[in-house]
Amino acid sequence: MTTATVTAAEPAALRAGRHGRRGLNGMKAAPYLWVLPALVLFAIFKLYPIAWSFWLSLFRTDGALQTFTGTANYRRLLTDPLFWKALGNTAIILVVQVPVMLALAIGLAVALNSAVLRFKGLIRLGFFLPMITGLVAYGMLFAVLLNPQSGLVNWFLGLLGADPVPWLTDTLWARIAIGLALTWHYTGYNAVIYLSRLQALPQDHYDAAAVDGAGAWNRFRHVTIPGLRPVILLTLVMSTIGTLQLFDEPFVMTNGGPDNSTVTVGLYLYNNGFKFFDFGYASAIAYALAVIIGILGVVQFRFLREKA
Missing domain, CATH: 1.10.3720.10 (MetI-like)
Known part of the structure; x- marks a missing residue:
């Protein structure tokens, strides 16, 4: 009787433990979800322009024509x-x-x-x-x-x-x-x-x-x-x-x-x-x-x- 009760209760306990861990993980992830919009905006309006500016510095611009020149612009400085x-x-x-x-x-x-x-x-x-x-x-x-x-x-x-x-x-x-x-x-x-x-x-x-x-x-x-x-x-x-x-x-x-x-x-x-x-x-x-x-x-x- 005791063995049967313990055996029957194990799946429920395991399921409760899994649900508890999922809830804890969700609580840990919640702050990141709140700041995610700010991070996305920062990446779009800050990180991307900074990276694109560096890439652009490796080109020579002649009107609408861009020619890759590597570090030529920096050597020109x-x-x-x-x-x-x-x-x-x-x-x-x-x-x-x-x-x-x-x-x-x-x-x-x-x-x-x-x-x-x-x-x-x-x-x-x-x-x-x-x-x-x-x-x-x-x-x-x-x-x-x-x-x-x-x-x-x-x-x-x-x-x-x-x-x-x-x-x-x-x-x-x-x-x-x-x-x-x-x-x-x-x-x-x-x-x-x-x-x-x-x-x-x-x-x-x-x-x-x-x-x-x-x-x-x-x-x-x-x-x-x-x-x-x-x-x-x-x-x-x-x-x-x-x-x-x-x-x-x-x-x-x-x-x-x-x-x-x-x-x-x-x-x-x-x-x-x-x-x-x-x-x-x-x-x-x-x-x-x-x-x-x-x-x-x-x-x-x-x-x-x-x-x-």
């Missing part, structure tokens, strides 16, 4: 003087404008964090508002303001008795004009990031430094800057990536001139792809730019993280 000119222009903006902008952002964040400052919310909003302005819109705004003949800036300088400045027609001043536009647009954004970090720093550190006799400058150098180091790294990497991809401002304000002094890698890529329709070479430029961004990002992370 090494001997293309205009590409190196564009890379040099971009490097100048990166080396000069980005440190100035971040230094101004740190100073602005410290000022906005002051306990004696009134109407903080309104002032912070005022400094952040340039960030929400469209890239093309503010590029056109600066092009009008800095117009050498009829711009408001030169008109104001004339009232002060100064000579007009060839903002957009001189190689040096055109670079300065783009730097001014970038600084106006992004300084407040970075200042808000620094400000959020400053408000999270313990006040005890400042009190201890004050008790030890540290003045305002020493408290800034030994407390504020070390506390800001993680976000300085973040903003430096973000600014580096953004500068290396710079396109809108030189395209709208100077169109790369004068004498190619403001041609950036992003603008040179655009010209090859959509002005000369050499999509193969433009794709090679894009991949070269991606490699440069990756290398600089790794170097910045390793250097500043070791200093932390």
Whole structure:
């Protein structure tokens, strides 16, 4: 009787175990089903274009004719003087404008964090508002303001008795004009990031430094800057990536001139792809730019993280 009961019960127990395992497997697979639409969209609109761009970089485009050339486009980059000119222009903006902008952002964040400052919310909003302005819109705004003949800036300088400045027609001043536009647009954004970090720093550190006799400058150098180091790294990497991809401002304000002094890698890529329709070479430029961004990002992370 007992043996028969056990024998009869075994199939049911086995079936229950199988159903339990299936249910458990279904529960494990459920999260992947939820993210599957996002993964499909990412593959269609991100991975596929990236892969197709690399494949396209192996071809030379002559109108509607595409000829497979292997690595010829990448070898062409090494001997293309205009590409190196564009890379040099971009490097100048990166080396000069980005440190100035971040230094101004740190100073602005410290000022906005002051306990004696009134109407903080309104002032912070005022400094952040340039960030929400469209890239093309503010590029056109600066092009009008800095117009050498009829711009408001030169008109104001004339009232002060100064000579007009060839903002957009001189190689040096055109670079300065783009730097001014970038600084106006992004300084407040970075200042808000620094400000959020400053408000999270313990006040005890400042009190201890004050008790030890540290003045305002020493408290800034030994407390504020070390506390800001993680976000300085973040903003430096973000600014580096953004500068290396710079396109809108030189395209709208100077169109790369004068004498190619403001041609950036992003603008040179655009010209090859959509002005000369050499999509193969433009794709090679894009991949070269991606490699440069990756290398600089790794170097910045390793250097500043070791200093932390």
